Amino acid sequence: MFRNRIKDVLGLNRRNQEYVRPYNHPKSKALADNKIATKKLLAKEGINTSEVYKLIKNRKQLAFLDWESLPKSFVIKPNQGTGGNGILVIYGRKRGELAWIRPGGEVLSKKDLSLHIENILEGRFSMGERSDIAIIEERVRTDSFLKQYSYKGVPDIRIICFNLVPIMAMMRIPTKRSNGTANLHSGAICTGIDIATGITTYSMHMNSKSLLSDTYEMIDNTQDLKINKKLSGVQIPDWDKILDIAVRCQRASKLGYTGVDIALDADKGPIVFELNARPGLGIQVANQAGLRWRLEKVKGLEVKSIKHGIRVAKNLFGGEVEDSIEAISGRKVVNINEKITLYYKSYKEGSKNENKDREITTAFVDTGAITSRISRSYVSRMGYFETMRQFDYLKCPKNFLAFKDAQEYIDEYSKNMTEDAYIIRLAKIFEDGQIVVRPVIIVKVRISGEIRDLEMIVTEDSTHSVTLGRNDLRDYLIDTSKTFK
């Protein structure tokens, strides 16, 4: 068991040897490391990136930069920066002055900004210390929904794609500790996302107390907001669109193994921040799942289209959400059409006929109904034929004009109960546009691995043989995403 789980996890050695090196051509890597080239390429693909206001390639251009022409808020980045270093976010400008305000309230003069840009040009924040280009670009305004989870900065969504299949996803949320950056190493929160549904699962951040680097701590809530929020079970908006963009980025960049960073802009929707040729492995902790077996499943698979790739991912890697929600809320998840097992009247555990005396069927989950229902033909098959005959002997009227009349009939019936113990009571229901009275019996059912005795109204045969009503759904959460499965 333990051994197998070790095999699920992708380590740095294998990531480099088996995925980054063979699948990411140096040309593609150079492209991913170059933000301007990435922007150009993605623009051709029709994928949104943040708008560039100015490019500063050398000191001369810096000297001639028209500061007045810059909008109120913007971001200064190195073109080839690593790990979010050298990114300076400007929130606003002081009125009538050449001075700008950072998210923390710090005021920067023109000289401060020039120095920062000079440092970028010198290559202080860039890979291999080559001289670099400074980009002044639009500041992404976070989608209002995700904004409530983050401290100042922009949360982004990282999706690892391999062979045109989105393999694993996480959201990185800036915190006070990370100083508004979405970088795990500076203390941002990472939250795993279920590929199938776009619902967040587990969350973690870097352990601040631990002396060792790279030790993580699992958390449930945001840490340093005024009102801390629960991090799991959050539906990421535009999820399918995000997956589509991620895979299209992979195809365009020709990176075989890549991490795509996407932010949600309030106006423009999903915006691609950058592509990573060597995405980090912490995502495995945020998802509490190993990357290696997922990658191996997808390796060599012939993915015909982007849609196909996404479908593969959803089928293969989806479903963590159900387990994790159960762990959090103590409730199981049922689908709209949930597979259940019905146990016949003659069913006895451990008997020879154990398998014969039960059947698997699909129940329709209907929160509009109070009591669960089952069709008459099923009940008869299950051994309650005689019971149904008994009900027929009552010669109950075919329909009633009002619920009041039906209730009177039921009251009358309960006074002189018949000897058949299987009918526990009568119920008045609305069936095919008519008010009718139907018997209620107790049926042994297994839902989501749990055997329960349910009170069910026996109805005439209809589209759904078994319907689960509100009374019996109290302990479940309903997943509406698999309606047609």
Place this chain on the structure above:
Amino acid sequence: MTYTPFTQWMITTGVPQQVLELLLAVMIVATIVSIARYIIGSKTYGIYAPIILAIAYSYTGLRYGLAITLIVILTTLLSYTILRRVRMHYIARIAVNYCLLAIMLVVFFIVIGQFGFGLDNMANISGLAAISIAALSDFFIKQYVKKSFKSSVLILFSTVFIATLGWFVITRDVITTYFLNNLWIVPILIILNILIGQFTGLRIKDLFRFKSVIQNKDKDNVQK
């Protein structure tokens, strides 16, 4: 000391014995660094820093070497935190840092000369070795600027630790003599490093990093 004919031949044909020993030391420490990185997962400031540090320690002696390292790091921290507040160019800042470092080392030598502190032979240590240790300052600041203070300190510790390990190995006479007499070990080291280079398993550090994923027993089985 007697050597095998091959080693003897090399020494008599113009390879200085000291250079030969040093080159062997480089190979050994390089291999240690490579094992530390890919099998254990402990990062160092590149491969050059631990090698030069280990060799410098072998010249100064570990106690003196570590004392100088401590001074270098403390001075760097101090000067960098002060210089951070001054708006200036990066290289100029590093240059100021080196100047301060030189001054501090001189002060350190004077203090030791006066009070000893159990480091009596300080005056005898090689200047080149001391400067090699001082180069650590540059590595430290680079990491600090690019990553974070914490990561730089952590990498500093593992660099010094691995250098100490390297020092321990290369200063054992048994080991160096054995290596000098058994030069066939050199190709073995190459093969060993090629094997490490092919290693795709989890590093020991990965096991700690992904402990929660590895130990998470009840999940994920459903999906397979």
